[in-house]
Amino acid sequence: MGKIILTGDRPTGRLHLGHYVGSLRRRVELQNSGLFEKIFIMIADAQALTDNADNPEKVRQNIIEVALDYLSVGIDPSKSTIFIQSQVAELCELAFYYMNLVTVSRLQRNPTVKTEIQMRNFETSIPVGFFTYPISQASDITAFRATTVPAGEDQQPMIEQAREIARRFNGIYGETLVEPEILLPDNAACLRLPGTDGKAKMSKSLGNCIYLSDSAEEVRKRVMDMYTDPNHLRVQDPGQVEGNTVFTYLDAFCKPEHFEKYLPEYPNLDELKAHYRRGGLGDVKVKRFLIAILEEELAPIRERRKEWEQKIPEVYRLLKEGSDAARAVAADTLADVRRAMKINYFEDEELINEQARKFRGE
Numbered sequence: 076m077g078k079i080i081l082t083g084d085r086p087t088g089r090l091h092l093g094h095y096v097g098s099l100r101r102r103v104e105l106q107n108s109g110l111f112e113k114i115f116i117m118i119a120d121a122q123a124l125t126d127n128a129d130n131p132e133k134v135r136q137n138i139i140e141v142a143l144d145y146l147s148v149g150i151d152p153s154k155s156t157i158f159i160q161s162q163v164a165e166l167c168e169l170a171f172y173y174m175n176l177v178t179v180s181r182l183q184r185n186p187t188v189k190t191e192i193q194m195r196n197f198e199t200s201i202p203v204g205f206f207t208y209p210i211s212q213a214s215d216i217t218a219f220r221a222t223t224v225p226a227g228e229d230q231q232p233m234i235e236q237a238r239e240i241a242r243r244f245n246g247i248y249g250e251t252l253v254e255p256e257i258l259l260p261d262n263a264a265c266l267r268l269p270g271t272d273g274k275a276k277m278s279k280s281l282g283n284c285i286y287l288s289d290s291a292e293e294v295r296k297r298v299m300d301m302y303t304d305p306n307h308l309r310v311q312d313p314g315q316v317e318g319n320t321v322f323t324y325l326d327a328f329c330k331p332e333h334f335e336k337y338l339p340e341y342p343n344l345d346e347l348k349a350h351y352r353r354g355g356l357g358d359v360k361v362k363r364f365l366i367a368i369l370e371e372e373l374a375p376i377r378e379r380r381k382e383w384e385q386k387i388p389e390v391y392r393l394l395k396e397g398s399d400a401a402r403a404v405a406a407d408t409l410a411d412v413r414r415a416m417k418i419n420y421f422e423d424e425e426l427i428n429e430q431a432r433k434f435r436g437e
Contacts, residue, residue, distance in 0.1 A: 077112030080105060081221035081255070083160070085123040086137040090144040091284035092369075093268045093277035096327045097227045097260060099287075103149040105225065105258075114155040115219045115401060116145065118394075121161045122211060125204035126195055142390050144287050147380035152393045158401035159394055160215065165405035169412060170207075170214035176243045177210055177236075185209055187232045213237035217252045218405040225258040227267055248415035252408075268327055273302030273320045285369070287376055294373060298324075298366045303358045310357040316348045321361050328368050337367045 082102060084094060106114055118141050123134045138159060145157055160166060182188060188209060192201055204211075209232075216224060216237045224234050234257040241252040269275055270283025277284050285297045303321050307314035316322045329344050341347045347364075350356045383390060413419040420426065 078110060078222045079220055079253075080111050080114040080223050080225065081117065081216050081219045082115075082225050083117030083119050083215070084141055085119045086134055086141045087123050087127065088137055088279045089140045089286045089288050091277055091279070091286045092324075093270075093284070094144075095148065095287060096268050098225055099144070099148045099150075101225050101258075101260060102155075106149075106151060106154050111223070113219070113404075115221070115404075116150060116155050116157045117160050117215060117401075118142065118158070119160045119215070121166075122208055125202055125208055125211075126197075128202065128204075138394075139387065139390065140288075142394055143380055143383050146383045146390065147287065147376045149379075152397065156397045156400050157394060158397040162395075162398035163218070163402045163405050165402065165409040166211070166214045166218055169218055169405075169409060170211045172412065172416065173210050173213055173240050173244070174207065176240055176247075181236075181239075182206060182209060185232050185236060187229060190229075209233050209236045210240065213240040216255050217241055218408045219401070220253045220404075220408060221255050222253060223258050224255050228259060229267065231257055231259075244412075244415075248412075251411050251415040269320055269323055271297050271301045271320060273318070287373065288380055289373075290377075291370055291374070294369055295366050298362050298369065299359075301362065301365075303361075307351075307358060311354050313354040314351045314356070314358075316351060321358070321365055322348060322351075324365055325361075325368070328365075328372060333364075333368050333371075338364050 080102075082098060084090060084098075090099065102114075102116065105111060118138055120134050120138055123137075124131060127134050142157065146152075150157065188206070191205075195205075197205070212233055213236060216234075217240070224230075224237075226234065234255060238254045241254045244252050267275065268277055270277040270281055271285060272281070272283040274281060274283055285294055289297070298321070301320050301324075304315040304319050306312070325344060325347075331343060334341050334343060334347075338347065341350070347356070347361070351361065410419070414422075417423070417426075
């Protein structure tokens with residue numbers, strides 16, 4: 076069996092630069108690398124409903140937003156299977172069986188779950204579906220026999236839990252499931268892109284995002300308002316690069332050729348940082364450099380999105396075809412799981428014949 080990727084996003088809003096540098100850009104590279112036999116990209120609407128059950132319309136409306144973002148960054152439906160989670164019913168059945176392999180205390184120890192619970196102020200009123208979403212995620216991954224899950228470092232505890240579930244299942248019922256490996260971003264700055272306000276995470280709820288579909292003017296405004304070094308009050312003051320959001324974004328997006336185009340007086344990013352540290356370089360100049368780089372990256376994405384926005388029925392057709400294809404693969408895995416657990420009663424001729432002999436007294 077070749078290498079297989081499973082990855083995806085919750086449809087709770089348009090995708091932003093954090094998604095782009097953390098996973099989307101890498102997905103396109105992996106898709107076009109020829110190293111993977113299959114790539115499955117899931118729009119995780121069922122998972123999004125675990126903390127949006129009272130607002131399903133939000134999830135419903137954002138499915139098309141996420142799909143448009145996928146297509147605009149270069150996800151190719153002829154190379155990657157894009158599907159909607161809720162349209163693959165087999166995932167629910169797999170998750171139901173996996174629930175018997177995980178304890179409540181193990182879920183409570185999952186750092187990602189703990190962080191998400193605190194962030195949403197659930198405290199003691201945690202929806203069960205949200206609490207068990209590591210199990211659901213294990214179902215999503217193993218259903219497609221994924222060997223590789225591209226994700227940010229904050230998802231490492233989730234992938235480890237999926238590995239534990241697969242390992243425990245195989246230990247009880249025999250080798251059936253594939254244990255996945257996480258594939259982290261290869262650029263350290265992309266492990267977690269901060270929000271424009273300097274907060275650790277770019278988040279829709281915090282309003283500190285730059286969206287892939289933002290206009291050039293919206294991007295310019297976001298960058299000009301971006302958090303830098305609060306002590307860098309005058310151009311001549313020495314500035315701090317570490318923790319400076321503008322430089323973190325430059326680490327994630329800047330390429331050597333950008334200097335020749337936009338800042339020819341600097342040979343590279345290290346020299347720009349050195350000048351900022353010793354003083355004499357203003358924030359506005361650095362921000363304008365970042366704006367030029369981001370516009371170069373986002374303009375083609377923005378244009379492709381506009382093209383796809385004129386073909387919405389086709390986008391839904393692609394989602395249905397992808398969901399049908401994904402369901403066929405998940406059904407094969409579920410059949411193997413049922414066989415391993417010996418709950419495939421009507422296909423088990425040996426069981427039927429054994430019971431027949433037993434009741435005939437043979």
